[in-house]
Amino acid sequence: xxxxxxxxxxxxxxxxxxxxxxxxxxxxHMALNGIGAGDWIVYYAxxxxxxxxxxxxxxxxxxxxxxxxxxxxxxxxxxxxYRLDVRYLDAQAAPIRPLLEALELTRGRGPHWGMALRGPKxxxxxxxxxxxxxxxxxxxxxxxx
Numbered sequence: 001x002x003x004x005x006x007x008x009x010x011x012x013x014x015x016x017x018x019x020x021x022x023x024x025x026x027x028x029h030m031a032l033n034g035i036g037a038g039d040w041i042v043y044y045a046x047x048x049x050x051x052x053x054x055x056x057x058x059x060x061x062x063x064x065x066x067x068x069x070x071x072x073x074x075x076x077x078x079x080x081x082y083r084l085d086v087r088y089l090d091a092q093a094a095p096i097r098p099l100l101e102a103l104e105l106t107r108g109r110g111p112h113w114g115m116a117l118r119g120p121k122x123x124x125x126x127x128x129x130x131x132x133x134x135x136x137x138x139x140x141x142x143x144x145x
Contacts, residue, residue: 002039003129005105005122010045010056017061017088021073025120027081032070035084035121039065042124042132044096044117058095059132063088094135103128 006013006024016022022041025031035041041063045056063086070082096113100106104125106113116122124132133139 003124004035004041005124006041006043007117008043009050010048010060013043013045013061020085021083022086023081023083029070029082031120032082032084035065037066037068058093059136060093061088062091062136089138091136091138102131
């Protein structure tokens with residue numbers, strides 16, 4: 001079991017939650033490599049829309065991956081992104097700013113904390129995942145480990 005941080009706009013993260021899937025890096029297979037059934041994923045949204053909209057800067061969705069491997073999904077006739085199925089939890093958004101010095105991922109980075117959140121995903125330390133889950137109101141539901 002591993003813990004992952006996906007980075008996506010809030011509207012994309014919500015679409016994944018509503019559809020029961022995770023999609024990273026604009027649907028590229030490589031972005032989902034290494035993630036499989038039993039892993040957990042939490043999404044961080046820098047903005048409401050992809051490169052647009054109001055700043056969100058919060059963890060917005062969290063769930064357990066149920067697919068053993070990425071699969072192709074038909075989103076439109078000419079767009080077949082890779083996805084993983086996810087059982088999302090009922091969680092509240094958690095702003096990142098109060099957690100910056102509490103998370104190994106961002107601790108000590110000062111004003112450059114956002115550099116740790118570039119790219120489609122990051123592997124999270126167990127303690128970071130647990131802290132984020134707790135802030136999202138699902139701390140009691142996190143797996144042992």
